[in-house]
Amino acid sequence: MASILDNYRVLGVSVGAGIADITASYKRLCRIYHPDINDDPASEEQMKIINAAYSVLREKLRREAAMRERTAFSRAARRYAGPEARAGGSDASRAGNVTEKEAFSVLQNYFKALITYDYSGAYDFLSNYDRRNITRDSFILWRASVSRLFPMREFSVDGRSTAASVELSDERIIPARKFAVRVTEEDLIEHTMSSGEVDKLVINENGICKVFLGYKNVGDLTRTFDERFEDGKKQHVAKRFDEYYDGLYPEYDMHSSTGMRRAVMRELYRHKRFGGKLTFAVISIKAEGIAEAGQAELLRSAARTINSSLRETDIPAYLGDGIFAVLFVELRKKNADEIIARLADAIKANAGEQLGRKADIEKAYQSWSDNGLADIDALNKVLVKFRKKL
Numbered sequence: 001m002a003s004i005l006d007n008y009r010v011l012g013v014s015v016g017a018g019i020a021d022i023t024a025s026y027k028r029l030c031r032i033y034h035p036d037i038n039d040d041p042a043s044e045e046q047m048k049i050i051n052a053a054y055s056v057l058r059e060k061l062r063r064e065a066a067m068r069e070r071t072a073f074s075r076a077a078r079r080y081a082g083p084e085a086r087a088g089g090s091d092a093s094r095a096g097n098v099t100e101k102e103a104f105s106v107l108q109n110y111f112k113a114l115i116t117y118d119y120s121g122a123y124d125f126l127s128n129y130d131r132r133n134i135t136r137d138s139f140i141l142w143r144a145s146v147s148r149l150f151p152m153r154e155f156s157v158d159g160r161s162t163a164a165s166v167e168l169s170d171e172r173i174i175p176a177r178k179f180a181v182r183v184t185e186e187d188l189i190e191h192t193m194s195s196g197e198v199d200k201l202v203i204n205e206n207g208i209c210k211v212f213l214g215y216k217n218v219g220d221l222t223r224t225f226d227e228r229f230e231d232g233k234k235q236h237v238a239k240r241f242d243e244y245y246d247g248l249y250p251e252y253d254m255h256s257s258t259g260m261r262r263a264v265m266r267e268l269y270r271h272k273r274f275g276g277k278l279t280f281a282v283i284s285i286k287a288e289g290i291a292e293a294g295q296a297e298l299l300r301s302a303a304r305t306i307n308s309s310l311r312e313t314d315i316p317a318y319l320g321d322g323i324f325a326v327l328f329v330e331l332r333k334k335n336a337d338e339i340i341a342r343l344a345d346a347i348k349a350n351a352g353e354q355l356g357r358k359a360d361i362e363k364a365y366q367s368w369s370d371n372g373l374a375d376i377d378a379l380n381k382v383l384v385k386f387r388k389k390l
Contacts, residue, residue: 004060007053019061026054031276037330100161103177103202106209111155111181119143127203127210129168134218142218145225149232153193154184157200166203166212176203176212249318252303260317261376261390264327267315268375279328280379281340284362284386285347286322295322302347309343319388362386 008015011025029050033043106125113122119140126134134142161177168174179202184195201212215221247259255263264280271278285302299322306316306324315327328339344361380389 004056007056010049010053011057019058022054022057022061026050100177103161103204103209104157104159104179107157107179107181107200107202107211110211111152111157114143115152115155117144117147125211127212128205130211130213130215133216134213138218138222142222142225145222145229149225149229150185150187152183152185154195156182158182161202164201166201166214174203174205176201252300252318253307254303254324255315255317257317257319257388257390260315260319260325260327263315263317264376264379264390267327267329277330280382281326281328281343282382282386282388283324283326283340283344283347284322285324286362301350305347305350306343309346319383321386321388323383323386323388325383325390 013021013025033046035044110122110125123136123139158180161179164176164178166174166176179200180197181200182197186193202209203212247255247262249256310316313329317325319325376390383389
């Protein structure tokens with residue numbers, strides 16, 4: 001029977017890696033060994049081993065997380081039991097003393113509702129003070145506004161808390177527990193993930209634990225998040241349009257060398273992070289002895305042929321001087337030569353008989369898979385013979 005260490009080795013992660021790293025490595029291996037992608041007969045057996053290792057580690061991490069929660073609860077209950085409970089009094093529950101365990105549970109449930117977009121359910125965990133100042137509809141509107149800008153992806157509540165108190169406007173002082181909550185959010189404008197700790201209070205209201213926000217009016221917060229989201233979205237869209245038109249070769253309805261470089265950089269980043277297969281192909285068309293108008297028509301015909309022959313995931317570009325480049329995403333190396341040769345033949349066939357006879361078409365390509373990371377320098381090596389560069 002394989003040891004637990006073997007499962008880490010199969011997935012290529014270090015011992016003690018978190019679920020995010022394990023899942024990312026699992027997906028990367030799937031893109032290599034899945035039978036739908038890899039024709040090697042041994043890939044099916046390898047995929048079974050990978051699936052088994054992933055299942056074992058995922059279940060192990062779930063059990064460990066559950067054990068940590070139970071341990072935090074049990075320690076908290078012993079450490080922060082109320083004075084009546086420590087004295088052995090039987091009136092502890094009737095007096096409304098709530099342990100850290102209960103406060104922890106309420107805060108966990110509150111954040112679980114937020115992360116699943118159940119804002120109405122989250123509202124039920126708020127204190128009476130918050131409910132007097134924030135209606136259910138206002139709370140839902142505010143949380144929806146926040147999630148449009150920074151949707152929550154993960155959270156973790158520290159099992160330990162510190163004693164605190166809340167002083168209300170009517171001069172009442174209510175006991176509370178302060179927890180550190182680590183929240184991971186996505187910035188939808190910048191397409192980045194960020195994590196940070198926030199302090200959250202749980203107060204004891206008449207013996208019942210409730211989450212305390214302390215806001216009197218969420219209307220201003222709602223407007224602030226909505227305005228930031230709309231402004232950021234407009235800037236983002238305008239920036240993307242500018243980048244698109246700056247990198248476009250409009251005559252041929254494809255990227256210029258500037259746009260190609262930008263698109264290639266994006267795909268190479270995904271390739272390095274998630275794996276996969278890339279093929280960079282170059283097709284050079286020389287039409288000596290043909291009138292200038294005929295040469296222009298030949299290039300337009302070639303561009304139409306290339307555009308109509310590609311999938312949505314492939315990236316075509318015109319680099320000038322009769323040179324076209326294509327980045328094929330998820331194209332196996334053994335199929336690259338055949339596909340590019342067929343593309344060159346189609347360009348000749350669609351160019352017309354006279355142009356086809358006089359047009360000289362050269363081609364070159366290079367492929368990468370997960371075994372070798374591609375970069376711009378490697379792509380430029382393909383372009384050296386054509387005296388071009390991205």
